[in-house]
Structures are given as structure tokens and as C-alpha cells.
Amino acid sequence: MRNGSTNQSGKILATSDEFVPTAFHLPGELPGLPLDESEPVHWQVAMKRAIRSSQQLRKAVRLPPDSAEVLGAEGKLAGERNFPTFAPLEFVARIEPSNPDDPLLRQVLPVTAEEVEQAGFAADPVGDLNALVSPGVLHKYEGRALILTTSACGIHCRYCFRREFPYQQTGSRKDEWLPSIEYLQNQPEIEEVILSGGDPLTTTDEKLDQLISALEDIPHLKRLRLHSRMPIVIPQRITEELVERLSSSRLSAWMVVHANHPQELSESVLARIAKLIDSGIPVLNQAVLLRGVNDQTEVLAELCRRLVNHRIQPYYLHQLDRVRGATHFEVPVETGLKMIDSLRAVLPGYAVPQYVHEEAGKKSKSPILDNTRKVNF
């Protein structure tokens, strides 16, 4: 299935490389539009000109504005008051205009469904605040520590488990990594540092270089992993300097990107990621299972196929963390298990991600497995 056309009723919008537009024309009502991804602006400019309100986003994708009743005095939905809209034009350009069900739009557009309260959906669903071992450091799993590099992201995903994360309380203030470095120096069992956030690639190359240099000076560290959605949402963030810095590091560098739908993987995204892989940096992908985005086998299979066609390995498929405001994204575990089974039937083993969930207090991500299937030796 390489040439699907619509994303209604289980079909996929973008399945062939040719289909994803590199130049995409929107009504010229917003600065920076129409957008030509083949001539990218500097990634920091892309951040600055990103869309920052739900009504502006609706306008950009040619949807009617929300009614005055649901909008507050500031013209915002309740859900975007504590977690603002943030969508770079590079990502918006991959959304099908006038389609309220577009799988990319669904990930970034605040809706009134965010106000639904449901038991079990909490502000800190994975217990990260309890796992902070030092300001800005999470050390939950053996051998690996995760640095909350910054609180900024290149996009605001409405299902994000950190949507209410109180970064002010974590000590992860921008540019203040000294306590994290000191913690790592004193923990010889840690071999791998994961730069996460927020998104570590919203930090400048210069700052990142300082941080990486400090990590390289810690003798027991062997690997450096970056968890970033920037290569997907603002691909020009993969600068030549960044590729060079990571590939020449004393530490083995790995990159884990985050794409949920094949339509996110535009030509410019794939071209920039190829530069990382060509330089010797393995690139993996993690996705979140999301209702109305990738909860159909065909869509997920196409995502995985497109990833491995471009040498990116599907790593994890996350069951949604039950964060307040994201009830409308949840897919039942039974559905997820069936989808994984179907993927296994049509894809090579290395193209099937591990279906996992994060549980507070566990020593690793928990695999979600079908206990009803018996193995006979």
C-alpha cells in the first residue's frame, strides 16, 4: 500500500514519498506563508514564527473559528490557558487544509474535549516528580539517567504527559546544568545520559556543545542519547554543526525521534535524518498510540514501513500516559495488542516497535504483552 490518498475511514493521507508536499500554499494571512520547506529559515526563526493560538491555527488550516461561547475573554480555549498552542509552520504545512480530522492537526489543535475530567487522569501520571534525584535529573533505570535539559519544545503535543509538568520545581532552568553534571560525576554506575526535556534540540548548538563537553569529561559515561521531536517538526534543526558535534563525540551518540503518523515524515525531515544516519548516528523512533491519529493498523504499518525504508528503527509504541486533558486520545490496550499482532504479520521483525507503558516506580518501561497467547516449546 504505497499510494493511499485520504485519511477518512482508515485510509492514509500520505503514503508515497512524492505525496508529501515540500512546498505548500496556504492563504497568505499569516507571516511566513506560503511556506517553501526547500528553503528553510533558521530553526530559531521557525520557533519564533510558530502559531501560538488555537484560533490562529484554525485559520491557517482553513477551519471556521470556535464559537464565542467556548472561547474565553482572551479568545482561548480552557485547555490552552495552562498549555498554550505551539505549532511551527513546517509542521502545519503537512496538515490537509479544511480537514478537522487531520491526524497531524489533531495532535496540536486544542479542543474542548481537553476539559473532560476522568478518574485516573492526573497531572503527573508517571510519577516523575518523585523520581527527581537531583535538580533536573531523573534516575529511574539502571545505567541510564535522564537530564531535563530544558522545558521548551518545538511543538506542543496535546497528549503530552508533561503538559502540566512544573518545570520550575525541577531545577531544570535553562543553562543551569551544573547540579546535573555533579550528580552524574558521583554515580559511576551510569553509562548512558539521555538528554530529554522538554526538547534538548531547542537549545542552541553552542550551549549543547558546552553540555556535551562536560559529559565527555565524565570518564564512566559511554553513551549519549538525545530524545527529540525537533527533527520531525523543524527538520532544519539538524544543522551540519550538530551532526559533526554528535558524530565526533567520544560518547556513542544515539538519537530517538518522535513521529506518530507517516504524514509527519516529509521529504525534508527524511533528508535531514539521513544526514545523522550517514554520519554514523543510529536513529530510532518512538510513537504514542493515539485515538484518531494512528489507531488503525494500516496507518501504523505505513509509519513503520516508511521509517525502516529510511533506516530509522521503530523503537517504542507507548500506551498513552493518563495525563489530565488527554482522555480523548486514549486507545484501549486490547486494540493496541491486536494492532501489534497485525504488524507482526506484515512487517519484518525489526520494523515492529515494542508496545510499552510507563508505570511509576518500575525499573524499566513495562512491555504490554498478550497473556492469552501460549507458547509451545
Ligand SMILES: *Cc1c(COP(=O)(O)O)cnc(C)c1O
Ligand atoms: C524512558 C526513560 C528512560 C529510557 O528508557 P529506555 O528503555 O532505555 O529507552 C530512562 N530514564 C527515564 C526516566 C525514562 O523515562
Ligand code: SF4
Ligand atoms: S515534543 Fe515531546 S515533550 Fe514536547 S510536547 Fe511533544 S511529546 Fe511533549
